[in-house]
Amino acid sequence: MNLIRTVELSIWDLASHAFRSFLTGLGVVFGVGAVVAMMAVSEGASREALRQIEARGIDNIVIRSVRPSTDQSTENASTWNAASYGVTLDDMRHIRHDFDNVRSIVPVRRLRMSVYNKGKRSDIQVFATIPEFLQLSNSRVADPRGRFITDSDGENAVKACAIGIRAARTLFGFNDPLGQNVNIDGKYYHIVGLFENPFGSQMMGGYDLDNVIITHIEAANTLHGKMSTERKAGSFERVIVEADFLYIRVGDQEQIENTAGRLRTYLEKTHPQNDYEVQVPYELLKQREASQRISTIVMASIAAISLLVGGIGIMNIMMANIYERTKEIGTRRAVGAKKRDILTQFLVEAVVLTSLGGVLGVGLGVGLAEIVAIYAKMETVVTPISVIVSFGVSVCVGVIFGTYPAWKAANLDPITALRTE
Amino acid sequence: MGFLRSSDKAADGGEKSKWVVDLQQLEKTYYAGACSVQALKPVDIQIPYGIFCAIMGPSGSGKSTLLNLLGLLDQPSGGHYILNGQDVSRLGDNTLSEIRCTQIGMVFQSFNLFPHFTIQENVCVPMRYAGFSEKKMQQRAADLLNRVGLGDRLKHKPTQLSGGQCQRVAIARALANDPPVILADEPTGNLDEKTGNEILNLFHELRDSGRTIIMVTHNPEYENVVERTIVLHDGYITRDISNPKSRPSVTSEACTESHIP
Structure with missing residues (x-):
């Protein structure tokens, strides 16, 4: 099966129950949004600190x-x-x-x-x-x-x-x-x-x-x-x-x-x-960076928990999806789908879902960073790396939490699956 | 004839068997813990190319087991199954999927169409698994649907069609990869008599284009319609009769209102 076509078909399928897909992806949206916003705030704070230290004096x-x-x-x-x-x-x-x-x-x-x-x-x-x-x-x-x-x-x-x-x-x-x-x-x-x-x-x-x-x-x-x-x-x-x-x-x-x-x-x-x-402004800088790192780790862990919850949501809905579509899976197997084809189909669906969630999440994160910048009067900087990392993580969430349901779908017995109503 | 047979898909090599399906002492035993049930006793069945054949029998007679074995959805416990010249009784899952894809067309009682797809997309599904190019696949799907009389509804969803029309889509889908064998599991079970007869007619036309149709049915009337009837009982073949004059009777009864040109 052509991968691009598979992606296209899975978008169709997700679009055919758009609201359910949206609710499913919401966990990832918030998770990614939290990661992006957190990284923007953290980056802004560390740039501010750097500037203060630089302004204080002349290096060395x-x-x-x-x-x-x-x-x-x-x-x-x-x-x-x-x-x-x-x-x-x-x-x-x-x-x-x-x-x-x-x-x-x-x-x-x-x-x-x-x-x-x-x-x-x-x-x-x-x-x-x-x-x-x-x-x-x-x-x-x-x-x-x-x-x-x-x-x-x-x-x-x-x-x-x-x-x-x-x-x-x-x-x-x-x-x-x-x-x-x-x-x-x-x-x-x-x-x-x-x-x-x-x-x-x-x-x-x-x-x-x-x-x-x-x-x-x-x-x-x-x-x-x-x-x-x-x-x-x-x-x-x-x-x-x-x-x-x-x-x-x-x-x-x-x-x-x-x-x-x-x-x-x-x-x-x-x-x-x-x-x-x-x-030594340099030492000061390093101290600031160290304390910054700790707060970044704490906030990243919180964001990671929200991504984890999002991932479990994805897994749950994918399982439900597979039970709902057991007959379809059986039919596909009967007309010539390999296990691999079924696995790809459901995995792609999960990854498409989390990727779309990731895109929305990045948007949400940028928005949150703006809001923080305006209302909390803090500098926030959305770095390309934070966008890439959080989008990458959302894709990974799809792969990690989509694999088991997809594997399960691929290994359904075609006879039993066909008999399911 | 019309059904887009691109080539004769018989076995490779010079020696061509006259049987498209050749079962040699094929059997199936189900195990559940300590007890075992021999659902299909060792059977020998040879089915030649280009006939319309029915498998009958009461519930629990083993006909579903036989159909699953024929459709390569299940693996035999013993014996050999030679499909179109190739022994398929001991193959891995991937190879079986490939053979299902290209050598067998499946038609189900409840049509088993994909409700979110257009009927054209539905017909495309087996070709996708066979690796057709997008353009060729769409073209062939349109041609096949045209042949079953649905050429003007390519973009309709199955829910917008009647049962008989859905079954025509399913038959078009079964023909997608041009298989030598069509397996039909109670294809008229969900249809009224008239529509059912139309479907039977369609099968006859397929038979005429050189395909073998194996149909599982409960309906004893169909015995007169097919060329061969295999009756199972408790896993044994109790009757295997040929009726070479079947075709005229169906044509005279039901072909009058057929859509098929």
Whole structure:
């Protein structure tokens, strides 16, 4: 028998009791729908997590200076009452020289200075770093006429800065920011360039990269000294932090965890006051993925149970179908059908039924994912792989639960079957 | 003659037996636990090509058993069954299905048509199992239905037809793969006398085209209609008589209103 024709005939047969077929396939429809929707929600959540982690920083390893909780910050007479903590530029040099896995290391100092916009303080932050920052943060120069900060800016202690595109819009609106001056704590900095981050990344601490001003760290140290003054609602606080962050890029992603371990060991020795934190977005990502995997497994099991119930429904109705059509089976055998032909016929019927259920289920799943996205405000992503997998599973359900009834039909005794009314 | 006999389907090879059905000491015993029932005692029956033959007998006489054996739906306990020159008494299920498909046409008392299919599709079923191409199969089904007088109703479902018409469809289906033997199990049992006679007439025409028709019947009147009558009783053949003059009597009685050209 021609297989395509068999499929066609079985669709006819299912169509001849459409409502019963629909009820039968409903279990598979819901099962597949649940699988697709669940996978869409799970995929959406993991993409969201990935984006958060990516946005948090720039890949690889970040060493962050933190104020020691015990507040035993070293007091220094010359900088009265200034809290001094965190990783230093010496640490940076040491890491750069002694860690061969480290491809680049970039210090970032938050200057804790205010940027004035028409006489008012804005929320724009100023960071001091080195030219490599541009590349490391996957940012780029947004206006080809300008440039990013250069080492000569640092050597000559030039009051030059590059400005993020959002900060530029805040300060200058639609005017050309290039060549303008910007008031940073009363000093006027010359804007030499405009930059943007196409990934919407954030600096550690949640500062949007497009909304900051960047100047060279050496120039900042020369011009302002190492002490910063943080203004908090009405009070002043002086701190000495040489580098708020050290961004470290490792040559090979395989080396991230290993390098992070070595960095931790090094810092434990040199910073007993525990004024640092090593963050590895990659580790964070892996943790998220692990917990995501568990919830995916749990949800997949629930969906699998519903598919199992659907499959048993299919089996039940196929058995009923065979009892109902015993005489037909006997007649077919009498006019020359082999056991194999009968087996194929009923198996194809079961598989067609579950496949149609699978198609409807995929539709239902996509719909559910949409609903979740709209009403639960969660990102959901229906991936092609989830559609293929769940459709494949529905076909398998047909094969698994259709085989026994089909085998039973094929092995009916033709004489008995013919005699059945 | 008309019934689309494409070729003489006798045994391959040079030596052609004159018997289409040759039963040699064929017997059937049913076992149920410790007790056994010999439903058919060893019988020898030879049926030549191109005759119309009836098998009669009361209930429990073994005629259904014999029909099942002839139709290859059941396997004999002993003896040999040579069908169209081939010994079919000890074959596997697949081969038996193939022989059923191409060598035997089955007609049933209750027609056994597939109710969801059009009558054309019904006639196609055996050809599907024989592996015909779709186009050839549809064409042949249409031709066969035309020959039994239903050429204008190809797309009708069996439920839209009368009993006599259904049985004609069933006969067309039995002819689908051009078998040398037609086995009919009480083909007129569900029909009124007039319609029954029309069916018998159709069988006569098939006989004339060289086919052998073996019909199981309860109706003793049909003894005059067929060329040979085998009567069974308790598994034995009690009577086996030939009646070569059968044909004229049926034609004169019932052929007057036949649809068949």
